[in-house]
Amino acid sequence: MGVRAASTPVSWPAVSTTGFAPTVADVVAALDRRYPPAWAEEWDRVGLVLGEPTNPVRRIACVVDVVPETVDEALAAGADLIVAHHPLLLRGVSSVAATTYKGRIVHRLIKSDVALYVAHTNADVADPGVSDALAARFGLTGLRPLHRPRPGSPADAPGRGIGRIGELPAPMTLAELARHAAAVLPVTAWGVRAAGDPRRMVRTLAVSGGSGDSFLAEATAAGVDAFLTADLRHHPAGEHLAAGGPALLDAAHWATERPWLDDLAAQLRDELGVETVVSDLDTDPWTVHAAAPRPDDKEPRP
Numbered sequence: 313m314g315v316r317a318a319s320t321p322v323s324w325p326a327v328s329t330t331g332f333a334p335t336v337a338d339v340v341a342a343l344d345r346r347y348p349p350a351w352a353e354e355w356d357r358v359g360l361v362l363g364e365p366t367n368p369v370r371r372i373a374c375v376v377d378v379v380p381e382t383v384d385e386a387l388a389a390g391a392d393l394i395v396a397h398h399p400l401l402l403r404g405v406s407s408v409a410a411t412t413y414k415g416r417i418v419h420r421l422i423k424s425d426v427a428l429y430v431a432h433t434n435a436d437v438a439d440p441g442v443s444d445a446l447a448a449r450f451g452l453t454g455l456r457p458l459h460r461p462r463p464g465s466p467a468d469a470p471g472r473g474i475g476r477i478g479e480l481p482a483p484m485t486l487a488e489l490a491r492h493a494a495a496v497l498p499v500t501a502w503g504v505r506a507a508g509d510p511r512r513m514v515r516t517l518a519v520s521g522g523s524g525d526s527f528l529a530e531a532t533a534a535g536v537d538a539f540l541t542a543d544l545r546h547h548p549a550g551e552h553l554a555a556g557g558p559a560l561l562d563a564a565h566w567a568t569e570r571p572w573l574d575d576l577a578a579q580l581r582d583e584l585g586v587e588t589v590v591s592d593l594d595t596d597p598w599t600v601h602a603a604a605p606r607p608d609d610k611e612p613r614p
C-alpha cells in the first residue's frame with residue numbers, strides 16, 4: 313500500500329479533557345447509538361474489534377483505514393482508541409499471528425492497550441452519515457438518500473440510506489465540476505476523473521462515499537445530472553453512459569470517506585469530552601497520476 317503523508321498529517325482540536333474519562337465501553341455505547349451495528353449490511357463486520365471495555369479513553373484517533381501507518385500515527389498521538397471506517401477483519405480468520413500483516417496490527421494495538429472500533433456500512437446508512445460529509449464539501453442542498461435501506465430492515469427510516477442526492481449551489485459543466493471536486497476533496501494522487509460529455513451541465517449531483525458501482529442504476533432512476541463515487545470500472549461505467557445515465561465522477565476512495573472523520577470526531581468531542589485526532593494520511597493505494605499530454609499541450613522540444 314503506497315501511503316503518503318499529507319502536508320498536515322494530524323489535526324489537533326482545541327478541546328481539553330475535563331472530569332473523568334469515559335471508558336471504552338462508554339465510547340462503544342455512544343457510537344452504537346449513533347451507528348447501530350444492526351444497520352450494517354449482512355456481509356459487513358462492525359463494532360468493537362479489540363480492546364478492554366473498562367479502559368479509560370482520553371484521546372480517540374479517527375481513520376478510514378487501519379494500516380501500519382495510521383496505527384503509527386495513533387500511537388504517536390497517544391490515542392487510547394481508534395475508530396475506523398473500514399473493517400480490519402472483514403473475512404473470517406483462523407490466525408492473528410504476529411507473522412501476518414493483520415495479526416501484526418492486532419498485536420501492536422493490544423500490546424499498546426489501544427482499542428479498535430469499526431463503523432462501516434452502519435455509518436454509511438446513518439442520517440447524518442458518511443455521504444452527508446461528502447455532500448457538504450459540494451454545498452449540496454435538499455439532500456435525500458440515493459440507495460434506501462430494504463423496507464422493514466433495521467436501518468429503514470426516512471432520511472437514511474447510502475449516498476446522497478442534492479442540488480449544487482450553482483450549475484456547472486462536468487469539466488468544471490471535476491476540477492471543483494479535485495479542489496474541495498482531500499488531496500490524493502488519484503485526483504478526480506469524469507466520464508461523459510465534458511460540456512454537460514450539472515445541477516443535481518448524487519454522491520456516495522466509497523465504492524458506488526452498484527448504485528449506477530439508482531443514480532439513473534433518480535434523474536441526477538452526475539454521480540460522484542469511487543472505484544468505478546470500465547464496463548459498468550461505459551454501459552451506464554451508453555444507456556443515457558448521468559455523467560460519472562470517479563474520485564479516490566479514501567478522499568470520499570475522509571470528510572466524515574471530521575463529523576465523527578466532532579460528535580465524540582461533544583458527547584464524550586474526549587480529545588480527537590483525525591488522520592489526514594492518504595491511504596489510497598494510488599500514488600502516481602500522469603495525464604497523457606494533449607495535442608495543444610505539446611510544445612516543440614529543442
Ligand SMILES: [Zn+2]
Pocket residue numbers: 397398521522523565569
Ligand atoms: Zn470505503
